[in-house]
Amino acid sequence: MNKIMKTSLTAMMLVVAFVTINISCTKQFDAPPAYLAPNIKANTTIKQLKALHAVSGNIDQVKTDVIIRGIVNADDKSGNLFKSIVIQDETGGILIRMEGSSLYTSYPIGQEVFIKCNGLYLGDYNKLIQLGGGADMTVTPANLLTIPSPTFNQYIVKGTAGNVLVPKNVTIDQLSTNMQDTLQNVLIKLNNYEFAAADTSKTYANASTNPPGSANFVLKDCSSNTVTLRNSGYADFAAIGVPNGNGSIVSVYTVFGSTKQLTIRDTSDLNFNGPRCNAGGGSGGGGGTGTGTGNLLNETFESQVVPAATPFNAIAITDWTNLAEAGTQKYFARGFGTPINKYAQISAFGSAQATLTSWLVTKAVNLGSFANKSLNFETKAGFANGATLKVLISSNYTGTGNPWATGVNWTVLTASFSAGSATGYPATFTSSGDVSLNSYSGTIYVAFKYEGADPAGSASDKTTTWQLDNIKVSGN
Ligand SMILES: [Ca+2]
Missing domain, CATH: 2.40.50 (OB fold (Dihydrolipoamide Acetyltransferase, E2P))
Structure with missing residues (x-):
């Protein structure tokens, strides 16, 4: 190849490179980067992997190219698990011992992972099978060691995030x-x-x-x-x-x-x-014993799955109700910050729904026989322009069906709400303060009711985005 051809070829490559960079830059403003599935497939089920560890107390090194796939069903976010995550597939589950803390920032609940097991070790802790990165044979029984953090990427490949596991x-x-x-x-x-x-x-x-x-x-x-x-x-x-x-x-x-x-x-x-x-037929049966402090409801939304980009998931908590009375918008699980804090979010913004009325109702809360009962929650109002969030209580809602149905009685409770920002989001959540529930007993439900509007034009918009977190009912 002569020198001129070489030079023009280099120039052409530069042009191609420039065009490519330019296209990808433009694209990133329009949409989040497309998810690229990893080029990896499982060849072994978790059940088959566990079968390689047949005798309790032994340590078995995996010496073939075994690849498993699973979804994280538990992580170390609350601290109840330490240096480990748990994954499951359709055939079973296994605990993965990993060095380090805050593993949930990389491997949160709902994350799909592929694990290249060749070179890793299987053991059990009192018959609970675990996968680890090494073995200490100097103790009896031998001790399974964690997978060292510098080798996470060598053994573990992340797939899709935000998978929902139904128990x-x-x-x-x-x-x-x-x-x-x-x-x-x-x-x-x-x-x-x-x-x-x-x-x-x-x-x-x-x-x-x-x-x-x-x-x-x-x-x-x-x-x-x-x-x-x-x-x-x-x-x-x-x-x-x-x-x-x-x-x-x-x-x-x-x-x-x-x-x-x-x-x-x-x-x-x-x-x-x-x-x-x-509980028998006595009034208030089934509630607190009246001693100590009762934590009757504590919803932090941290078990919700929040993907990195749309589509987001509607809030789904066992025995909670998330329904729109007018319009179709529900409360979504969203999050912010590192490490992420998750909360419920509702907004009429961009919904094109002339009237939006949405309900998020807690599961049944039994107030028991506590003398003092109170409700607390936190709110944040972003781009505030008039959409309201109210908190209500009912003693005769049954937990199923439309909370707005005829005959279901709701009382609006007085609480402090975020004053909101018209131009963005307030830096911090606003506490509701202690909302007394002392005039209530037995089973109650707490509801959050959003009322907004996104009609044609913008003159009558009420599209405030409300964020809701840390809903607690306690008794003492
Ligand atoms: Ca939270």
């Missing part, structure tokens, strides 16, 4: 302590459980001891079936009082030897707000 509805009899049980490390839901009466004034764990202590609770159902709930003293909910009613619990199913054990991600995994097993 499997199971009964206690379906759970076994066999090491190869396919429900171990899988997200499950048990119904009609409650804390023992003697435990109802306790906190989730012992946060105030040094070091903080974990706590085991024996949960029981109304037929005297039992299951152990284990909470870490390092969990950010360790100091919160346990709920006192009866209901469903979502958790990752684990074992400790021959004990069936549950691991929750956050307190929102428990929905113990119904009447207790032996």
